Amino acid sequence: MTHVLRIENLHVSVGEKPILRGVNLTMTHGETHALMGPNGSGKSTLGLAIMGHPGYEVTAGSITLDDQDVLEMEPNVRARAGLFMAFQRPVAIPGVKMADFLRHATTNVRRPDRKEGEELIPMREFRAELKEKMAHLRMDPEFARRYVNDGFSGGEMKRAEILQLAMLQPKFAILDETDSGLDADAVRLASESIADIGRAKMGLLIITHHDKLLEHNPPQYTHVMLGGRIVETGGHELAEELHRSGYDRIRKTYPDADATNQEMLAVEASA
Amino acid sequence: MATDISENESIGEINKYNFRTETHDVFKAQKGINKEIVCQISEIKREPAWMRDFRLSSLELFEQRPMPTWGGAIDIDFQDIFYYLKPTDHQGKTWDDVPAEIKETFEKLGIPEAEKKYLAGVKAQFESEVVYGSLKEELVNQGVIFTDTDTAVREHTDLVREYFGKIIPPNDNKFAALNSAVWSGGSFIYVPKGVHIEFPLQAYFRINAESMGQFERTLIIVDEGASVHYVEGCTAPMYTTESLHSAVVEVIVKKGARCRYTTIQNWANNIYNLVTKRAYAYQDATMEWVDGNLGSKLTMKYPAVHMMEPGARGEILSIAFSSAGQHQDAGAKLVHAAPNTTGQIISKSISKNGGRSSYRGLVRVEPGATGSKNNVVCDALILDADSRSDTYPYIEIMEQDVQVGHEASVSRIGEEQMFYLLSRGLSESEASTMIVNGFIEPLVKELPMEYAVEMNRLIQLQMEGSVG
Numbered sequence A: 001m002t003h004v005l006r007i008e009n010l011h012v013s014v015g016e017k018p019i020l021r022g023v024n025l026t027m028t029h030g031e032t033h034a035l036m037g038p039n040g041s042g043k044s045t046l047g048l049a050i051m052g053h054p055g056y057e058v059t060a061g062s063i064t065l066d067d068q069d070v071l072e073m074e075p076n077v078r079a080r081a082g083l084f085m086a087f088q089r090p091v092a093i094p095g096v097k098m099a100d101f102l103r104h105a106t107t108n109v110r111r112p113d114r115k116e117g118e119e120l121i122p123m124r125e126f127r128a129e130l131k132e133k134m135a136h137l138r139m140d141p142e143f144a145r146r147y148v149n150d151g152f153s154g155g156e157m158k159r160a161e162i163l164q165l166a167m168l169q170p171k172f173a174i175l176d177e178t179d180s181g182l183d184a185d186a187v188r189l190a191s192e193s194i195a196d197i198g199r200a201k202m203g204l205l206i207i208t209h210h211d212k213l214l215e216h217n218p219p220q221y222t223h224v225m226l227g228g229r230i231v232e233t234g235g236h237e238l239a240e241e242l243h244r245s246g247y248d249r250i251r252k253t254y255p256d257a258d259a260t261n262q263e264m265l266a267v268e269a270s271a
Numbered sequence B: 001m002a003t004d005i006s007e008n009e010s011i012g013e014i015n016k017y018n019f020r021t022e023t024h025d026v027f028k029a030q031k032g033i034n035k036e037i038v039c040q041i042s043e044i045k046r047e048p049a050w051m052r053d054f055r056l057s058s059l060e061l062f063e064q065r066p067m068p069t070w071g072g073a074i075d076i077d078f079q080d081i082f083y084y085l086k087p088t089d090h091q092g093k094t095w096d097d098v099p100a101e102i103k104e105t106f107e108k109l110g111i112p113e114a115e116k117k118y119l120a121g122v123k124a125q126f127e128s129e130v131v132y133g134s135l136k137e138e139l140v141n142q143g144v145i146f147t148d149t150d151t152a153v154r155e156h157t158d159l160v161r162e163y164f165g166k167i168i169p170p171n172d173n174k175f176a177a178l179n180s181a182v183w184s185g186g187s188f189i190y191v192p193k194g195v196h197i198e199f200p201l202q203a204y205f206r207i208n209a210e211s212m213g214q215f216e217r218t219l220i221i222v223d224e225g226a227s228v229h230y231v232e233g234c235t236a237p238m239y240t241t242e243s244l245h246s247a248v249v250e251v252i253v254k255k256g257a258r259c260r261y262t263t264i265q266n267w268a269n270n271i272y273n274l275v276t277k278r279a280y281a282y283q284d285a286t287m288e289w290v291d292g293n294l295g296s297k298l299t300m301k302y303p304a305v306h307m308m309e310p311g312a313r314g315e316i317l318s319i320a321f322s323s324a325g326q327h328q329d330a331g332a333k334l335v336h337a338a339p340n341t342t343g344q345i346i347s348k349s350i351s352k353n354g355g356r357s358s359y360r361g362l363v364r365v366e367p368g369a370t371g372s373k374n375n376v377v378c379d380a381l382i383l384d385a386d387s388r389s390d391t392y393p394y395i396e397i398m399e400q401d402v403q404v405g406h407e408a409s410v411s412r413i414g415e416e417q418m419f420y421l422l423s424r425g426l427s428e429s430e431a432s433t434m435i436v437n438g439f440i441e442p443l444v445k446e447l448p449m450e451y452a453v454e455m456n457r458l459i460q461l462q463m464e465g466s467v468g
Helices: A043-051 A075-081 A098-110 A123-136 A141-145 A154-168 A184-201 A212-216 A236-245 A248-253 A255-270 B011-017 B035-044 B049-064 B100-109 B111-118 B137-141 B149-155 B157-163 B174-182 B415-422 B428-444 B449-464
Strands: A004-014 A017-028 A032-036 A056-065 A083-086 A172-176 A203-207 A221-226 A229-234 B122-126 B129-133 B145-148 B187-191 B201-206 B217-222 B227-235 B243-245 B248-253 B258-267 B271-281 B286-295 B298-301 B304-307 B313-322 B327-336 B342-351 B356-365 B373-382 B388-397 B403-412
Touching: A004 A043, A017 A043, A017 A056, A017 A203, A017 A229, A017 A255, A032 A043, A032 A236, A043 A056, A043 A075, A043 A083, A043 A172, A043 A203, A075 A083, A075 A098, A075 B415, A083 A154, A098 A123, A098 A141, A098 A154, A098 B428, A123 A141, A123 A154, A154 A172, A154 A184, A184 A212, A221 A236, A221 A248, A221 A255, A229 A236, A229 A248, A236 A248, A248 A255, B035 B049, B035 B174, B049 B174, B145 B149, B149 B157, B149 B187, B149 B217, B157 B217, B174 B248, B174 B271, B187 B227, B217 B227, B217 B258, B248 B258, B248 B286, B258 B271, B258 B449, B271 B286, B271 B313, B286 B298, B286 B327, B286 B449, B304 B313, B304 B342, B313 B327, B313 B356, B313 B428, B313 B449, B327 B342, B342 B356, B342 B388, B342 B428, B356 B373, B356 B403, B373 B388, B373 B428, B388 B403, B415 B428, B428 B449
Parallel strands: A032 A203, A032 A221, A083 A172, A172 A203, B122 B201, B187 B217, B201 B227, B217 B248, B227 B258, B243 B271, B248 B271, B258 B286, B271 B298, B271 B304, B286 B313, B298 B327, B304 B327, B313 B342, B327 B356, B342 B373, B356 B388, B373 B403
Antiparallel strands: A004 A017, A004 A056, A221 A229, B122 B129, B145 B187
16 A cells, blocks of 8 residues: 555644645655745644644644644554654753654554553664664764753754654655755765655655755655745656755745745744 | 562552561550660660669650650640550560561561572561571671660660760650650661672561550661661551650761661551661761651651761661651751861652641751851652641751752643553553652662662552542
8 A cells, every 4th residue: 555645734833823824745755855945934833733733722623644634633542553753853851862762753653552551662673773773873972862852963963853753654754844954964874864864765744955865865756835835746857946046936926925924924923 | 671670560559568466475465664664675675774763764754855846747646555565475586486476467578588588697586575686697796786776784784885876875866755755666776897798688567556666776886897788668557546666866977987777668557666876976987867758646756877087978868758647847957066077968759639738847057067068958859739748947057168059849630641641541540649759769779679660669659549
C-alpha cells in the first residue's frame, strides 16, 4: 500500500489569530516536497498542526493519513501512526538521557499498540542500532548519554533531530528549517544524512530557505506559502528560482496573499 | 547508555510494597506512654541504669515541650500508640535463625538477593527491633562495629555513652524527647581511625504493625581519617489508622573523616514522619546527607550538619515528592561554626495531585566563621494547579567575610516539553514521569545504583497514581 498524507482546506488559529487559511497539500510516500515562503507565511504552523501541537487550533479542514482522521489523534498517536517533525527549536528536557528517551520513543513508534509499562526494545538490540545510526551520522557515542537538547549547540540540536528521524523511520517527516543555524559543512552532512536515511522510504516535507538541503534531496514538488495559503506549486526549478530571485515575483503575482502576510507579521510584531 | 536505569522496569513491581506479613509477637506492649511503660522497655532491653534514667528524664521533657507550631498540622493521640513491640525472643545471627514469616517479608523486599550482590551487612528493623544482621568478617577484623543500637548499649557501653544524645539532646524538640524516652532499634556504627569501608552499609526497615510508632535511634561515629557510606531504605505497608515514625540520627565525623548517609523513604499515606537528623563535622571532615522523601501524611525532616572545626564540609541533597493528602516539609540545616567551612544544599521538590512540598532550610554562619562558603539551590516542580510548593529559607549570617548564595526556582511541566515527548510517541504519563525523573536526576545519580533504580521506580509508581 502506498501511504498518502492528505491536507484539505486546512484553517488553523493560534489563540484568536488565524494563521492558515485553507491549505491543500497531498503527499505520497517516497516523494520529497519543499515548502518555501517568506517569514510569517505559516510554514511551521502547518507542521505543528500536522503533529497536533495543543497551541494550534484547527478551525476547519481535514488531515488524513491513509484515509484515517489525523485530527482525531493525540500527538503520540500521530507519532505512532508514522508522522514526524524535526523541530526548528527543539526544547530541552534536563536530566533525561537521549538514549533513554529514544528507547521509549522507538519502542512506541515501532509497536504502536504498546501499553505503558510493557517491555521496551531489548537494551542490547537498541544500543547496537543506536550506535550504528550515530556512527552513520558521525556522532560521538557519548552523545547518547547527554540530556535531551540540554546545552546542545545549534548544530547538535539539528543532528539530534535527524538521529530521531533515523531511529523512528516515520512514513512522513516534516523537516522545519533543519538547515538553519548550521554552517555549510554541517548542512552538507545533514542533507547527506537525510538522503542516507532513505528519502525514498518516507514522504518528506522540507521547510527551508536554503538550497543545500535540497541539493541532496531534490524535491519533486515545491510549494510556496504566502499569507497562510499555498499560492503556487511547481517542480524543482521553482525552488531554484526562489533561492536565486527571492519572493518578489510571488508577492506581485498574489497581492492579496501578500497583504495578508504583511498583516500577520504586523500582528505578530505587536503581540 | 551504560547507566540506563529504565531497563527491566515493570509495573508488576507495584504490589511488592503493599503487603503485610502476620507476625507472632512474643511480647506485646500496651498502648500509651508513661513512666511504667518506659521503665518496662528499659527492663526488657536489660539496659544499664544510666540509659533508663536518660529515658525517664527524656519523658519529662517530652511531656513539657509544646508541639511545634510551624511545619505541618500534627494530629496525634500519643496515648493511642504502641511504643514498643518485640518480634522475636532473640536476634538472628544468620539467615537460618530468622523466623520464617519475617524471612518471607524480606524475600518480598528482595533483601537476600541484594545481600548476595554487594551488601556488606544488612541490619533490618522489623517491628522495632533488629532481627537479622550480618557483617563481613573483614570489617569485624578492622574493628568496625555495625550492630543495632540496643546491642551497642549493652556491648559497647562506654562508646555509646560518650556520644549518645550529645549531638541531639532530648530537649532539642518534642519528638527528639519522645524518641529518647522510647527509642528502640536503629543502627550503631563505629568506624575506627583510618578505616575506609568501600561498599555502602545498608539497613532496610519497615513498620509492620498497625498504630505502631517506630522510634529507631541511630548513632554513627566515624573516627579520624575514616570513611563510610550508610544507606537506609524504607517502604512501609499501607494502613488506614494514624501511625508515627519518629527517629533520631546522630553522626559524628571526626578530623579528616567522611560520612555519607543516604535515605530513601516511601511511607504509607497515614504516617507522620517526624525525624531529627544531625551531624557534627570536625576539622577537614565531610558529612553528606542524601535524603529522599516520598509518601507519608506529613514529613518534617531537616538533616543538619554543624561544621565545628576549620575546613569542615557539609553537603545536603534532598528530594521530596508529595501527592494527594501528603505534606512534605523537608529541607536542611547548615551551621558554620568555624572558619573556612563549606556548605551546600541542593533541594528538589515535586508536588502532584494536590500534594504540598515545602523547602525549609537554615543557613547559619556563626561569629568567627570567616572565609566560609555556603550555597543553596532549591528547585520545585509543580505538576498541576491543585498542588503547592513553598520555600522558607532562614539565613543567619553573623560574620562579614563569607560567601553565601541562594537560588530558588519553581516550574511547571512545560507544554512544549510535554508536546515534544508526545510527538515522539510517548504516552502522557510516560512523558511526565520522564520529565520528573529528569528533574531529580542530578540527585538520583548520587545514589547507589540499586537505590537509583528504586527511586526512579517509586517516582514512576507515584506518577501512575498506583501508590500513595
